[in-house]
Amino acid sequence: MSFIELMQQRYTTKKYNPTEKISSEKIEQLKQILQLSPSSINSQPWKFIFVENQELKAQLAEVSRHNTERVLQCSHLVVFNVVNNLEFFEKQISENLPEGAVNYYKTYLKPRPEEEIKSWMKNQIYISLGVFLTACTSMEIDATPMEGIENEKYTEILGLENHFTTFAVCIGKRDVEDSNQPKFNPKRRVAMEKIITEIK
Ligand SMILES: Cc1cc2nc3c(=O)[nH]c(=O)nc-3n(C[C@H](O)[C@H](O)[C@H](O)COP(=O)(O)O)c2cc1C
Numbered sequence: 534m535s536f537i538e539l540m541q542q543r544y545t546t547k548k549y550n551p552t553e554k555i556s557s558e559k560i561e562q563l564k565q566i567l568q569l570s571p572s573s574i575n576s577q578p579w580k581f582i583f584v585e586n587q588e589l590k591a592q593l594a595e596v597s598r599h600n601t602e603r604v605l606q607c608s609h610l611v612v613f614n615v616v617n618n619l620e621f622f623e624k625q626i627s628e629n630l631p632e633g634a635v636n637y638y639k640t641y642l643k644p645r646p647e648e649e650i651k652s653w654m655k656n657q658i659y660i661s662l663g664v665f666l667t668a669c670t671s672m673e674i675d676a677t678p679m680e681g682i683e684n685e686k687y688t689e690i691l692g693l694e695n696h697f698t699t700f701a702v703c704i705g706k707r708d709v710e711d712s713n714q715p716k717f718n719p720k721r722r723v724a725m726e727k728i729i730t731e732i733k
Pocket residue numbers: 543544545546600677678679680681682700720
């Protein structure tokens with residue numbers, strides 16, 4: 534399938550078949566894909582948690598607003614968490630990044646208000662979401678990105694100390710009757726000429 538066909542066919546899955554599990558080989562590949570996601574100065578201000586355990590999934594489902602059913606029925610729930618402790622982040626980059634990148638952070642980012650630094654870090658984790666959703670599609674894995682969750686409660690349930698849950702993604706196999714599939718619910722997008730300008 535061509536890349537454009539993959540993008541036309543991917544969609545936000547609303548209903549899963551709970552009997553179909555994603556293989557452990559594919560899960561291992563998805564972990565590597567997340568590790569390889571690009572980020573500004575290679576900052577990697579994230580932690581990804583793969584939840585297969587049904588009890589923990591049920592606990593998280595309760596604090597997933599309108600997404601409860603999908604969290605319960607998907608194969609795995611992947612939780613995307615961003616660093617929320619700047620001291621922890623600075624230690625992580627000083628241990629992992631070359632001097633040039635650390636100096637860039639110290640010169641251009643560290644002097645900014647904490648809220649701005651955190652917002653910059655949040656931008657990075659959304660890049661990993663794009664990479665992840667695209668990878669899922671190419672691996673024939675269905676997915677549901679979800680901001681509609683109670684972030685504080687996720688953070689608490691997962692016992693995170695230096696990170697904060699930003700969003701989560703259900704992955705699995707669709708219910709064959711899922712009404713959100715493009716064949717039942719064609720994709721809606723703003724007209725190309727309104728969102729893309731080409732200057733030759
Ligand atoms: C960051 C983000 C958060 C989203 N949150 C939810 C959500 O909580 N629940 C849900 O059912 N869909 C959620 N969506 C799915 C969007 O509504 C969907 O991507 C959009 O309508 C386009 O449809 P498509 O993904 O099927 O092409 C989210 C999508 C993104 C990218």
